[in-house]
Amino acid sequence: MDSYNPLISIIIAVYNGAKYLEGAIKSIIDQEYENYEIIVIDAGSTDNTNDIINLYREHIFYTISEKDNGIYDAWNKGLKASTGTWIAFLGSDDLYYPHALKSYVSYIATHINKDRLEFISSKIDLVDNNLIRLETVGKEWEWDLFKHKMITWHVGCFHSRALFNKYGFFDDTFKISGDYEFLLRPKNSLNAAYLPVSTVMMRHGGVSTTLLFKAIDETYRAKVKNGIISPLIAPIFIYNNKIKLFVKMQFVKYGFIDKL
Incomplete structure (x- = not known):
């Protein structure tokens, strides 16, 4: 070195x-x-x-x-x-x-x-x-x-x-x-x-709920911008990911899991 x-x-x-x-x-x-x-x-x-x-x-x-x-x-x-x-x-x-x-x-x-x-x-x-x-x-x-x-x-x-x-x-x-x-x-x-x-x-x-959902939007915008996924199907992935995040947050809230 x-x-x-x-x-x-x-x-x-x-x-x-x-x-x-x-x-x-x-x-x-x-x-x-x-x-x-x-x-x-x-x-x-x-x-x-x-x-x-x-x-x-x-x-x-x-x-x-x-x-x-x-x-x-x-x-x-x-x-x-x-x-x-x-x-x-x-x-x-x-x-x-x-x-x-x-x-x-x-x-x-x-x-x-x-x-x-x-x-x-x-x-x-x-x-x-x-x-x-x-x-x-x-x-x-x-x-x-x-x-x-x-x-x-x-x-x-x-x-x-x-x-x-x-x-x-x-x-x-x-x-x-x-x-x-x-x-x-x-x-x-x-x-x-x-x-x-x-x-x-x-x-x-702690990360706010707003930021977590915004991160999903930006992640898929990045993928569309760079040709990783089609802009036509990106909204479907965004919707599915937000639903999964919401469900997981409820599991955390009620003590079924420890963290997101």
């Missing part, structure tokens, strides 16, 4: 995230691997988010504070400012493990397909607000599974700059599933690999 020392751009999008932002930034500063740049895109926070950004200004390569059109618009701003060979997106309330970046770089350096890799996923530890682990998620990217649903978690992934050069930036008309839509574009030609290591702690709060 000594001869492989790529610059890694880590993009944090934040809005009124003062409660946890400092922890996210410190988790990057405390990395065992040191060749990185931190980019913080703030959506015009009204709490003391910018006080924290200013506190760590010497560690931050680029930052801007202005209203945006959602997280994918913020990520696009970060991408335009970034200069790294590899790009990662860290939530403002998430924390990298100290070994995270080093693990990625070591893995890439010894990979048989090193020069062609475009995307690497890893494991993610979902935690509560007190950082107590709830479960570990994150699977290897496989087209036959991915074309049906999102099986990777963006916070635990590395994206090569070549991937964005080839397929463009995120579609910011999406508000929830823009990362899924982006990774549908390469279809089965994506040069992907899997690092079977937990690289990040992701705070996992």
Whole structure:
């Protein structure tokens, strides 16, 4: 790994995230691997988010504070400012493990397909607000599974700059599933690999019913946009998935199952 020392751009999008932002930034500063740049895109926070950004200004390569059109618009701003060979997106309330970046770089350096890799996923530890682990998620990217649903978690992934050069930036008309839509574009030609290591702690709060139903709409819009399914049958899948989600929610509500 000594001869492989790529610059890694880590993009944090934040809005009124003062409660946890400092922890996210410190988790990057405390990395065992040191060749990185931190980019913080703030959506015009009204709490003391910018006080924290200013506190760590010497560690931050680029930052801007202005209203945006959602997280994918913020990520696009970060991408335009970034200069790294590899790009990662860290939530403002998430924390990298100290070994995270080093693990990625070591893995890439010894990979048989090193020069062609475009995307690497890893494991993610979902935690509560007190950082107590709830479960570990994150699977290897496989087209036959991915074309049906999102099986990777963006916070635990590395994206090569070549991937964005080839397929463009995120579609910011999406508000929830823009990362899924982006990774549908390469279809089965994506040069992907899997690092079977937990690289990040992701705070996992409750997801509102509205967001769950909106995610279904956006997931199928992404599939239609990329020619995965016909726009004629997409409404049928959307309807069926919403019915299944509603039934499952009732099972959770009445204690038949533990979680969605």
